[in-house]
Amino acid sequence: MSLMGYPMPRPLPQTSKITDGKGWPLERRPELACCIGRVAAIWSRIEERLSSIINHLLGAEPRRGMTMFQALSGTADKVAVLRALGNEYLSKDQQSRLNELIDRFSSCKSARDRIIRGHWYVSDDHPDALVWADPSDELVGASEFWSGFQSSGGFQQQVKFARDYARPRPNYLLFERGDFDETIEDLRTLGFALTDFLIDLSQPQAQSASAEG
Secondary structure (H helix, E strand, C coil): CCCCCCCCCEECCCCCCCCCCCCCHHHHCHHHHHHHHHHHHHHHHHHHHHHHHHHHHHCCCHHHHHHHHHHCCCHHHHHHHHHHHHHHHCCHHHHHHHHHHHHHHHHHHHHHHHHHHCEEECCCCCCCEEEEECHHHHHHHHHHHHHHHHCCCCHHHHHHHHHHCCCCCCCCEEEEHHHHHHHHHHHHHHHHHHHHHHHHHHCHHHHHHHHHC
């Protein structure tokens, strides 16, 4: 459960079908598609806040600090740099607060990744929702098909295999507006908390506390 208390996305009922209609799925649910865009946009702000914290701890010029932040290859590297700088320059209380923010960042990143990296479909049985599928599930299904297709024999056997092939059903999830709002609110709250932390670091009393720590 998130701060807003919305339910988690629920499995698509087995009786519901994925619709193969004209147009891309997201174009058929524009209001929900906009929520995916909002998740992406807010996340870019969160990463900017993390970069600003690193800049502050390094005393770096903002553009150079952002360049360094973006050059780090993965989230684990970015978090490791942030923790190391926090342990070096922050007081114990500030380190504890930063670690709590990093934990929240990791949790929010998992929710963000699921939305941004998911494969999206629609079902006419659920006009107020988008249908999510895990890309890894679909990759497994595609690999099974082509493995069976190539090993089934000659051309006629391959045609028969393709015609009779029953594609494994992915573990589809239904995302309704409340499910997107849940993640968006968590991201917004994290962004505000990172901003507050950065502001506190910039205060003279924070700097003196850091020196004493």
